[in-house]
Amino acid sequence: MNHFKLRHKILSEKIPDISVLLFSGTSLSRNYPANTYPFRAQSHFLYLAGVCPEGSYFLLREGTARLFVPEVTLDDIVWSGMPESAEIIAERSGCEVHELSELPEYLKDIAAERLASLPHSEASQNNILSGALGRLPSLENAADRRLALALIEMRLHNDEAACRELRRACALTVKAHMYGLRALRGINRGGGYGSESDINEAMLDPIIRNGGYVSFNPIISTSGERLHQVKLGENLAPGRLLLVDFGAESPSGWAGDITNTWPVNGKYSGKQALIYNTCLRAHKECAAMLRAGTEWTQVHGKALAVIAEGLQEIGILKGGSVEEYLEDNVISLFMPHGIGHLMGIDVHDMEDLGDLAGYAPGRERSKKFGWNCLRLNRPLAEGMAVTVEPGIYFIPELFERPEFADSVRKYVDRERLAQFLEVHGVRIERDYLITAGGSELLTPDMPTKICEIEDFMEQTL
Amino acid sequence: MNHFKLRHKILSEKIPDISVLLFSGTSLSRNYPANTYPFRAQSHFLYLAGVCPEGSYFLLREGTARLFVPEVTLDDIVWSGMPESAEIIAERSGCEVHELSELPEYLKDIAAERLASLPHSEASQNNILSGALGRLPSLENAADRRLALALIEMRLHNDEAACRELRRACALTVKAHMYGLRALRGINRGGGYGSESDINEAMLDPIIRNGGYVSFNPIISTSGERLHQVKLGENLAPGRLLLVDFGAESPSGWAGDITNTWPVNGKYSGKQALIYNTCLRAHKECAAMLRAGTEWTQVHGKALAVIAEGLQEIGILKGGSVEEYLEDNVISLFMPHGIGHLMGIDVHDMEDLGDLAGYAPGRERSKKFGWNCLRLNRPLAEGMAVTVEPGIYFIPELFERPEFADSVRKYVDRERLAQFLEVHGVRIERDYLITAGGSELLTPDMPTKICEIEDFMEQTL
Numbered sequence: 001m002n003h004f005k006l007r008h009k010i011l012s013e014k015i016p017d018i019s020v021l022l023f024s025g026t027s028l029s030r031n032y033p034a035n036t037y038p039f040r041a042q043s044h045f046l047y048l049a050g051v052c053p054e055g056s057y058f059l060l061r062e063g064t065a066r067l068f069v070p071e072v073t074l075d076d077i078v079w080s081g082m083p084e085s086a087e088i089i090a091e092r093s094g095c096e097v098h099e100l101s102e103l104p105e106y107l108k109d110i111a112a113e114r115l116a117s118l119p120h121s122e123a124s125q126n127n128i129l130s131g132a133l134g135r136l137p138s139l140e141n142a143a144d145r146r147l148a149l150a151l152i153e154m155r156l157h158n159d160e161a162a163c164r165e166l167r168r169a170c171a172l173t174v175k176a177h178m179y180g181l182r183a184l185r186g187i188n189r190g191g192g193y194g195s196e197s198d199i200n201e202a203m204l205d206p207i208i209r210n211g212g213y214v215s216f217n218p219i220i221s222t223s224g225e226r227l228h229q230v231k232l233g234e235n236l237a238p239g240r241l242l243l244v245d246f247g248a249e250s251p252s253g254w255a256g257d258i259t260n261t262w263p264v265n266g267k268y269s270g271k272q273a274l275i276y277n278t279c280l281r282a283h284k285e286c287a288a289m290l291r292a293g294t295e296w297t298q299v300h301g302k303a304l305a306v307i308a309e310g311l312q313e314i315g316i317l318k319g320g321s322v323e324e325y326l327e328d329n330v331i332s333l334f335m336p337h338g339i340g341h342l343m344g345i346d347v348h349d350m351e352d353l354g355d356l357a358g359y360a361p362g363r364e365r366s367k368k369f370g371w372n373c374l375r376l377n378r379p380l381a382e383g384m385a386v387t388v389e390p391g392i393y394f395i396p397e398l399f400e401r402p403e404f405a406d407s408v409r410k411y412v413d414r415e416r417l418a419q420f421l422e423v424h425g426v427r428i429e430r431d432y433l434i435t436a437g438g439s440e441l442l443t444p445d446m447p448t449k450i451c452e453i454e455d456f457m458e459q460t461l
Numbered sequence: 462m463n464h465f466k467l468r469h470k471i472l473s474e475k476i477p478d479i480s481v482l483l484f485s486g487t488s489l490s491r492n493y494p495a496n497t498y499p500f501r502a503q504s505h506f507l508y509l510a511g512v513c514p515e516g517s518y519f520l521l522r523e524g525t526a527r528l529f530v531p532e533v534t535l536d537d538i539v540w541s542g543m544p545e546s547a548e549i550i551a552e553r554s555g556c557e558v559h560e561l562s563e564l565p566e567y568l569k570d571i572a573a574e575r576l577a578s579l580p581h582s583e584a585s586q587n588n589i590l591s592g593a594l595g596r597l598p599s600l601e602n603a604a605d606r607r608l609a610l611a612l613i614e615m616r617l618h619n620d621e622a623a624c625r626e627l628r629r630a631c632a633l634t635v636k637a638h639m640y641g642l643r644a645l646r647g648i649n650r651g652g653g654y655g656s657e658s659d660i661n662e663a664m665l666d667p668i669i670r671n672g673g674y675v676s677f678n679p680i681i682s683t684s685g686e687r688l689h690q691v692k693l694g695e696n697l698a699p700g701r702l703l704l705v706d707f708g709a710e711s712p713s714g715w716a717g718d719i720t721n722t723w724p725v726n727g728k729y730s731g732k733q734a735l736i737y738n739t740c741l742r743a744h745k746e747c748a749a750m751l752r753a754g755t756e757w758t759q760v761h762g763k764a765l766a767v768i769a770e771g772l773q774e775i776g777i778l779k780g781g782s783v784e785e786y787l788e789d790n791v792i793s794l795f796m797p798h799g800i801g802h803l804m805g806i807d808v809h810d811m812e813d814l815g816d817l818a819g820y821a822p823g824r825e826r827s828k829k830f831g832w833n834c835l836r837l838n839r840p841l842a843e844g845m846a847v848t849v850e851p852g853i854y855f856i857p858e859l860f861e862r863p864e865f866a867d868s869v870r871k872y873v874d875r876e877r878l879a880q881f882l883e884v885h886g887v888r889i890e891r892d893y894l895i896t897a898g899g900s901e902l903l904t905p906d907m908p909t910k911i912c913e914i915e916d917f918m919e920q921t922l
Contacts, residue, residue: 028489029582030501032813035677037498038691040491077858078797081687121490123584201669208662211694216496226542230499233672336539352493397538 173256224425278310332370389429634717685886739771793831
């Protein structure tokens with residue numbers, strides 16, 4: 001069975017009394033209406049209908065899925081050429097295909113409270129959608145919320161087709177990272193003249209050739225302590241670590257997401273190796289916990305505990321026990337983000353719904369620094385895809401903030417810390433699928449251990 | 462004098478009774494709020510203040526230009542690192558720099574009818590701006606319209622700094638095309654296995670390394686008759702022409718825009734050469750007309766006339782004179798777009814203002830097919846930057862449309878036309894600056910003649 005058809009069936013069974021109207025969206029304007037960013041359809045739409053002409057609507061009503069696509073004009077033919085035929089779109093999407101002008105006919109006798117949709121993040125798209133929906137979509141609306149919850153149940157459990165897409169996006173992501181590592185080796189061999197942008201260029205190469213896109217704006221930085229620094233262009237100074245957080249998106253919209261932290265000149269210094277190996281130990285211990293039933297907060301806590309232990313051994317934390325560093329939360333100064341997040345057709349899957357997908361019903365974001373960034377707080381379940389991404393960062397400004405002064409005075413060896421500022425930041429991120437027996441690494445064949453990375457950097461081109 | 466300061470002075474003198482409030486804009490969401498397209502500020506903002514932190518406001522009041530930039534939060538430091546200092550932003554932008562919280566203080570005693578702004582193309586940005594402006598920006602508003610007209614006067618005449626930026630963007634555009642041509646040669650040498658996406662990848666290479674962006678979504682197509690076909694990925698079939706319409710944007714936001722039409726396997730066929738040389742002749746004759754005072758409609762008419770003459774010689778048009786092909790407008794079936802457009806900080810400069818910049822006061826779009834696509838209808842003036850881009854296309858569907866049936870029957874030799882469908886489409890586009898004496902080619906050193914392109918394709922790597 002076409003996997004979209006299967007999804008239509010399951011969704012219809014979950015909310016049989018509700019009709020679902022989704023809007024693919026249109027291209028967003030970059031500087032004037034005709035100059036747009038590359039089009040990307042809404043994720044819920046992609047999940048239920050796949051890639052379609054922009055400006056299309058999806059209607060699921062009484063078990064029947066229909067697509068309404070814009071009429072082809074003379075202008076379309078001249079400027080874009082003939083679009084795909086209705087037959088091809090129908091075959092791929094598992095939907096009946098109609099012209100957009102027919103949509104009102106199919107909507108007219110649906111009671112308002114039985115017609116559900118989901119909001120886009122950009123106002124312009126909701127304005128267009130409201131024309132067909134008769135109101136703005138909103139998670140405060142009872143029908144929209146029921147639709148959101150039904151789709152969350154489905155998308156949390158990646159079906160067979162979703163797993164195939166994730167493996168494809170992750171393989172492309174690994175490939176991009178290998179291109180990046182190879183480029184770094186080339187720059188190092190060539191005398192070290194290169195910048196973060198050169199690595200970006202190398203990593204985008206296979207993505208662009210594949211007709212894909214990045215699943216988020218790449219972070220490629222020798223200042224890894226800036227967690228989401230997306231400005232590129234710094235020179236690759238020898239002796240620095242390069243933190244590369246980069247994900248590919250498959251042509252059908254699914255995401256991969258990997259972070260590597262590589263030594264610019266091919267060898268980790270003693271201090272870099274100490275921090276890297278602590279981070280890697282945290283990664284491994286977290287990965288070993290991945291199975292249905294594990295609480296994500298426990299995985300986050302495990303990462304903090306392993307890192308606390310490591311920093312104590314290194315002498316940066318002192319004067320307490322691992323339990324005390326966690327209790328006091330001084331450890332979050334070194335890892336102020338969550339241990340990972342859901343991944344799917346969005347790289348932070350379903351974050352357009354706020355915390356409705358990431359947080360189990362009744363749970364709310366913690367107020368604690370670091371913990372407040374946890375994007376996931378649910379027990380793991382079979383079919384979920386998650387990232388595991390412990391990091392250790394030395395963010396000088398944090399240690400000067402008055403709100404952390406007590407903790408820093410009590411537990412941080414400032415002299416030892418000062419020696420490690422030069423490490424900046426390390427993060428090691430991989431993607432996993434929760435399986436019946438535990439988990440599947442979605443991003444295999446990526447050098448991860450120090451010896452693997454150094455060996456690769458040493459090999460001849 | 463800092464060139465932004467100079468612009469502030471000129472704008473203040475043009476509308477001394479009006480205060481100007483512009484919003485840089487914020488990143489647009491791609492699939493959920495935290496996952497955005499790369500940020501690009503509004504062009505009018507870039508013109509007056511340059512690259513600034515997103516979410517900034519520009520206020521020009523009584524001759525003094527001030528920037529209001531968002532406050533730095535703990536989150537900013539952790540996630541993005543310390544932003545540029547106010548001193549650096551002030552030095553570069555020629556503005557006093559303030560924190561965003563101070564903006565209301567500076568706005569409070571400006572009478573509503575004396576505060577002008579300009580609309581963004583995305584609703585979400587106007588919603589944010591309306592918070593400070595007290596209303597939505599609109600060209601229907603008298604103050605906003607006066608601001609628009611004042612900025613149009615300034616931006617039509619590119620100042621010294623603007624010309625520098627344009628030369629830089631155009632040089633980067635030429636470089637990208639040379640990378641593309643080299644990649645095409647490599648693919649041809651390597652046995653011909655490659656796709657449109659491979660050329661895209663090669664052309665993006667210098668752009669990405671330079672930290673720039675494309676000025677519009679690239680058109681790289683072996684179906685050149687689809688004027689703005691932005692889907693990529695077709696294989697580069699030997700014997701086809703590859704139409705490449707690709708522009709770089711400089712890091713400060715200025716645009717270049719070039720089209721080349723190259724033979725996939727290095728040699729133009731006889732038919733391809735006939736069409737290419739006709740297009741090139743049209744280009745040259747149009748370029749020779751570029752000087753202050755020339756009406757753009759005359760340039761458009763010249764392109765159509767040269768192409769009509771060429772198609773008559775080739776035998777595709779028959780049964781009439783060049784004047785009749787123009788009068789009947791059958792010629793526009795072969796070039797259904799305008800001969801060129803303004804170029805500046807937008808690739809279609811100021812198209813966010815509709816036709817207010819492109820069309821002289823009192824002029825309106827023609828209703829005639831092809832002519833209705835003319836984006837410019839003004840006499841040329843010193844300082845204007847324009848593209849010249851004649852094209853010849855064989856769009857099979859057009860010759861079957863009932864609205865053109867009479868013209869086709871009367872003037873088109875269908876048998877001869879059928880022989881040329883395989884040429885698909887040719888376009889040759891270069892960028893020019895109108896100078897005191899005539900024009901300056903902004904995009905030199907780009908192989909253009911058939912012999913130059915074939916020679917390049919023949920050279921060893």
